[in-house]
Amino acid sequence: MDAEIIEFPEQGRDNRLASAIARLEAILREVERVAADEPIAGIDRLLALMERMGDQLVGLACYLLQEEPKLQAQRAFISLSDKIAETREALEQLEGRKQT
Template sequence: MAAEIIEFPERRPQDRLVFSVAQLEAMVREVERVAADDPEAGLDRLLAATERIGQQLVDLADLLLDEVTRLQAQSAFESLAEKIAETRETFDQLGGRKST
């Protein structure tokens, strides 16, 4: 039995960019849908989606920006993640969190 080596095409940076943008678009559609359906009940889902969008933007920054600017973007989104955590904590303390 002869073994055949299969070579898979290398993923180019453009492929990663297209994939990342597509994921970002899907996340934005999810946020729009949740916000339209019931924003109060979906707050936790909206915050989680915001976190995922932030991470996706950091991934895109890695593909598009120089090192200094990429690090600035990463720092900004880390700050956003901290603010989201504070928002969740405040909402929990107010007793307003609903299960989703």
């Protein structure tokens, strides 16, 4: 895996926003790489990346949105995390059936 150096700017709303966007872009590049290089074997990795991406998007929502829309974004990504957990469980069950 290629190492990336992400500079964390000085404190301040604009700088924190730029830093959060840079972290999100790094996750997106990793998703593209995993999807291209390991489409089947990388499903669990892609699910983990989706969770990280959701966390970063919630972080961005905190910088950009007012309180109510921010809470809606948090609830949406909690729901996404629940769906990812359900997907993992389903994949584990499928893998268990294939091995028997």
